[in-house]
Amino acid sequence: MRSPLDDGQPPASASGGDIAYVSPQSARDMGAQLRLFIDSVRDYAILTLDPAGYIVSWNTGAERIKGYKAEEILGQHFSRFYTPEDVASGRPQMELEIVNREGRFEEEAWRVRKDGSLFWANVVITAMRDSQGQLVGYGKVTRDFTERKQTQERLRQSEERFRLLIEHVQDYAIYMLDADGRVSTWNAGAERFKQYKAEEIIGQHFSRFFPPEDVARGKPWHALQVAASEGRFEEEAWRVRKDGSLFWASVVITALHDTHGQLVGYAKVTRDITQRKQNQERRELEMLRDAVRARDEFLSVASHELKTPLTPLQLKLTSLLRVVESNPSASLPVERIARDLEVARRQVRKLSDLIEDLLDVSRISMGQLRLDRAPMDLSSLAREVVVRYAPQAVQVGCAVTLEAPAPIEGYWDRARLDQVITNLLTNALKYGAGKPIHVRVRVDSALAVVSVRDEGIGIPHEDQPRVFERFVRAVSERNYGGLGLGLFITQQIIEAHGGIVQVRSTPGQGSTFTVMLPRGPDVETNVTPEAGAASEPGAAGAPPDPDPDAPPEP
Ligand code: ADP
Numbered sequence: 123m124r125s126p127l128d129d130g131q132p133p134a135s136a137s138g139g140d141i142a143y144v145s146p147q148s149a150r151d152m153g154a155q156l157r158l159f160i161d162s163v164r165d166y167a168i169l170t171l172d173p174a175g176y177i178v179s180w181n182t183g184a185e186r187i188k189g190y191k192a193e194e195i196l197g198q199h200f201s202r203f204y205t206p207e208d209v210a211s212g213r214p215q216m217e218l219e220i221v222n223r224e225g226r227f228e229e230e231a232w233r234v235r236k237d238g239s240l241f242w243a244n245v246v247i248t249a250m251r252d253s254q255g256q257l258v259g260y261g262k263v264t265r266d267f268t269e270r271k272q273t274q275e276r277l278r279q280s281e282e283r284f285r286l287l288i289e290h291v292q293d294y295a296i297y298m299l300d301a302d303g304r305v306s307t308w309n310a311g312a313e314r315f316k317q318y319k320a321e322e323i324i325g326q327h328f329s330r331f332f333p334p335e336d337v338a339r340g341k342p343w344h345a346l347q348v349a350a351s352e353g354r355f356e357e358e359a360w361r362v363r364k365d366g367s368l369f370w371a372s373v374v375i376t377a378l379h380d381t382h383g384q385l386v387g388y389a390k391v392t393r394d395i396t397q398r399k400q401n402q403e404r405r406e407l408e409m410l411r412d413a414v415r416a417r418d419e420f421l422s423v424a425s426h427e428l429k430t431p432l433t434p435l436q437l438k439l440t441s442l443l444r445v446v447e448s449n450p451s452a453s454l455p456v457e458r459i460a461r462d463l464e465v466a467r468r469q470v471r472k473l474s475d476l477i478e479d480l481l482d483v484s485r486i487s488m489g490q491l492r493l494d495r496a497p498m499d500l501s502s503l504a505r506e507v508v509v510r511y512a513p514q515a516v517q518v519g520c521a522v523t524l525e526a527p528a529p530i531e532g533y534w535d536r537a538r539l540d541q542v543i544t545n546l547l548t549n550a551l552k553y554g555a556g557k558p559i560h561v562r563v564r565v566d567s568a569l570a571v572v573s574v575r576d577e578g579i580g581i582p583h584e585d586q587p588r589v590f591e592r593f594v595r596a597v598s599e600r601n602y603g604g605l606g607l608g609l610f611i612t613q614q615i616i617e618a619h620g621g622i623v624q625v626r627s628t629p630g631q632g633s634t635f636t637v638m639l640p641r642g643p644d645v646e647t648n649v650t651p652e653a654g655a656a657s658e659p660g661a662a663g664a665p666p667d668p669d670p671d672a673p674p675e676p
Contacts, residue, residue, distance in 0.1 A: 160179075160181050161181045161182060162181075162182055163181055163182065163183045164182050164183050164186055165183055165265065166181075166183045166263050166264065166265055167181065167183045167184035167186075167187045167188060167262075167263070167264040167265075167266075168181045168183060168184065168261070168262070168263050169181065169184050169200075169261075169262050169264075170250070170259050170260065170261055170262070171200050171259055171260040171262060172259045173257050173258065173259055173260075174199075175199050175200050175201065175214065175215070175218055175260070176197055176198065176199055176200070177195055177196055177197065177198050177199075177200055178196070178259060179196075180192040180195055180196060184264070187235075187241065187243075187264060187265075187266045188203060188233075188235050188236060188264075189235045189236030189237055190236050194236075199214075200214060200262065201214035201215075202234070203233045203234055203243075203264075204233065204234065205232055205233075205234055205240070208231070217229075217247060218247070218260065221247045221248065221249045221260060222249060222257065225248070225249050226246065226247065226248050226249070227245075227246070227247045228244075228245065228246045228247075229244075229245055230242065230243065230244050230245070230267065230271075231243060231245070233245070233264070241266050241268045242266070242267045242268045242270075242271035242272075243264050243265065243266065243267065244264070244265040244267050245262065245263070245264050246262070246263045246264075247260050247261070247262050248260065248261045248262075248263075288309050289309050289310060290309070290310050291309055291310065291311045292310055292311050292314055293311055293393065294309075294311045294391055294392065294393055295309065295311045295312035295314075295315050295316060295390070295391070295392040295393075295394075296309050296311060296312065296389070296390070296391050297309060297312050297389075297390055298378075298387055298388065298389055298390070299328055299346075299375075299387055299388040299390055300386075300387045301385050301386060301387050301388075302327070303327055303328050303329065303342060303343070303346050303388070304325055304326065304327050304328070305323050305324050305325065305326055305327075305328055306324060306325075306387065307324070308320040308323055308324060312392070315363065315369060315371075315392065315394045316331060316361075316363055316364060317363045317364035317365060318364050322364075327342075328342060328390070329342035329343075330362070331361045331362055331392075332361065332362065333360055333361075333362055333368065336359070336360075345357070345373075345375055346375065346388065349375040349376065349377045349388055350377050350385055353376065353377055354374060354375065354376045354377070355373075355374070355375040356373065356374045356375075357372075357373055358370065358371065358372050358373070358395070358399075359371060359373065361373070361392070369394045369396045370394070370395055370396040370398075370399040371392050371393065371394060371395065372392070372393045372395050373390070373391070373392050373393075374390070374391045374392075375388050375389070375390050376388060376389045376390075376391075416593065420593060420605075423599060423605060424476075424480070424605060426599075426603075427476055427603055427604070427605055428473065428476055428477075430472075430603060431469035431470070431472040431473050432469070432473070434465060434466075434469050435465075435466050435469040435470065435473075438462040438463075438465045438466045438469075439466060441462055442459060442462050442463070442466075445458065445459060476605065479605060479607045479608065479611060480605075480607070482607075482611045482614075483592065483607055483610070483611065486610075486611070486614045491614055491615070491618055493534075493535040493538060493618055493619065494535045494537070494538075495533050495534055495535050496533070496534075496535075496536065497531060497532070497533055498531070498532065498533075498534055498536045498539075499529040499530060499531055500526075500530040500531075500532060500534070500539065500563055500570050500572065500639075501526035501527075501528065501529050501530050501563045502526075502529065503536060503539055503540060503543065504524060504526050504543055504561055504563045504572060505524060505526060506540070507540060507543045507544050507547055508522055508524045508547065508561055510544075511544070511547055511548065511551065514548075514551060515551060515559070518551050518552075518555040518556065519555060519556040520550070520551055520554065520555060520556065520557060520558065520559050520576075521558045521559070522547070522558075522559045522560075522561065523558065523559070523560050523561070524561045524562075524563075525560065525561070525562040525563070525564075526561075526562070526563035526564075530563055530564075530565055530570045530641075531641070532570050532639060532640075532641040532642070533641065533642055534619055534639065535615075535619070538615045538618075538619075539615070539619075539639075541611070541612075541615065542572075542612045542615050542616060542623075542637060543561075543572060543574070545608040545609070545611070545612050546572075546574040546612065546635045546637075547559070547561065547574055548608075549574075549608060549609075549635075550574050550575075550576035550578065550633075552602060552604070553576065553578040553579050553597070553602065553633070554576030554577055554578025554579070554632060554633075555578065557576060557577035557578055557632070558576075558577060559574065559575065559576045559577075560573075560574075560575045561573070561574050561575075562575075566638070568640060568641060569621070569638045569639060569640060569641070570638075570639045570641050571636060571637065571638050571639075572636070572637045572639075573634055573635065573636040573637070574634070574635050575632065575633070575634040576632050576633055576634075577631065577632040578632055578633065579597070579629070579630065580627045580628050580629040580630050580631055580632055580633055581596050581625065581627040581629065581633055582596055582629050583629070586625055586627055589609050589625065590609045590610060590612075590613040590623070591610060592606070592607065592610045593605070593606040593607065593610075594606050594610075609623075612637075616637055616639065619639055619640070620639075620640045621637060621638050621639035621640060622637075622638050623635065623636065623637045623638075624636050624638075
């Protein structure tokens with residue numbers, strides 16, 4: 123290379139190489155500039171030594187890194203920068219000998235500052251020779267790499283810790299596969315679940331962990347393919363241990379790529395979750411058993427309930443038959459026959475109601491509860507039901523009052539709402555026998571509200587949120603018959619209308635069931651229960667405004 127100063131003269135020296143010819147004056151100027159530059163460099167300690175290793179020149183960087191001022195250190199031997207052990211082993215001299223032989227020496231090692239502290243130094247020592255090749259001294263450039271060294275050390279330690287962690291993890295098999303699916307690392311967890319020692323398995327294809335039928339279907343290769351194309355593959359499946367036994371594994375395979383995006387292998391994490399699977403299966407089995415038990419209980423209650431009306435029915439029919447048989451020609455005791463027929467008719471009605479409830483439940487569970495809506499008056503429906511059950515009310519000693527001052531029109535399924543009011547009233551007669559019952563129909567803003575209040579046994583607080591569930595009963599079947607379906611069906615019918623049904627009850631004092639119905643066909647105006655109302659004992663379903671029908675709070 124020639125400099126712009128090149129004036130066609132020959133180079134200053136044969137060994138000058140890159141240095142262009144310069145005049146003696148320019149050379150002197152450049153020498154001064156270079157010295158100034160070296161002096162002011164702060165990041166490198168640049169010093170020169172005489173052939174015996176004594177310090178001849180010292181720059182700002184040397185002062186900054188090693189802590190000595192020029193006047194303190196010039197003329198001192200450079201071995202004072204070495205640790206006592208290095209000095210004792212003759213290292214400074216050994217390094218100069220290498221420089222003498224090879225022209226240069228480089229190393230990274232600990233050096234000592236003036237205050238005795240150590241720093242990690244990158245050191246280059248170069249021999250300086252004159253044009254005859256005579257050694258005139260050494261140039262020494264030192265950099266302080268302590269921080270870099272510390273960072274590297276921290277990284278190394280964290281990698282080491284991470285490696286140890288993975289190696290010793292017992293609960294996860296964590297290992298690597300090469301790009302072909304061969305095992306390339308192994309940890310303690312892998313050894314524990316899969317029973318292979320590292321030396322037995324490294325280099326083997328991971329397909330040996332799959333059951334033979336999965337291997338035959340190409341599952342191991344499919345898993346790698348998915349991981350390679352989508353970044354990861356995850357599954358829960360059976361895997362095989364060394365002894366041939368199976369375990370239920372949760373597996374994640376992650377593809378690993380180098381900085382150029384080239385697939386270099388896979389990281390594989392496997393957990394043995396056999397125990398969890400077994401627990402889950404046990405729980406499912408228990409749930410299944412519970413369901414079978416509940417079904418059997420239901421069948422026993424249902425058959426008992428269905429049979430109960432049959433006995434009086436049979437008795438009345440037999441007695442009727444006897445009356446007719448023993449009076450072939452004479453006039454029949456019409457009054458008695460009519461009484462018996464009425465009893466028989468009631469029992470048949472009970473039976474058909476029970477069967478109808480069962481059919482409704484199966485319709486509801488199949489999502490087939492349909493409403494047949496038409497304009498109707500809720501007050502007159504309530505009156506009809508109250509009148510229908512007047513004889514039964516007299517029989518159980520309940521005075522039923524109805525408060526329905528004006529017609530309340532709405533667009534509802536009349537037969538279904540009949541079922542709802544009937545259910546609430548018959549429950550009140552059953553659980554509040556001998557006490558007054560009050561049925562009230564009113565309008566509350568956009569809602570039609572029906573409430574049925576009794577002063578009967580009430581419902582225990584803890585059962586109140588549950589009584590609308592299927593088959594749930596809060597009384598013993600010995601004292602009160604029933605299938606535990608009425609309130610479930612009631613709630614389903616009311617919700618299908620976009621309304622809600624709620625209960626407020628005080629054990630021993632009575633219960634009030636309140637139905638709230640939007641009046642239009644538009645189910646958009648659905649009623650939503652107050653937050654937490656249905657699950658709060660004692661206030662399971664408090665109506666939005668204080669209900670004068672509600673019994674006092676406990
Ligand atoms: P069933 O009356 O056939 O048992 P329901 O679904 O109608 O079924 O009622 C569920 C449970 O709620 C009843 O078993 C009873 O414990 C309770 N219950 C319902 N209505 C009343 C009421 N008016 N007073 C006290 N408890 C009631």
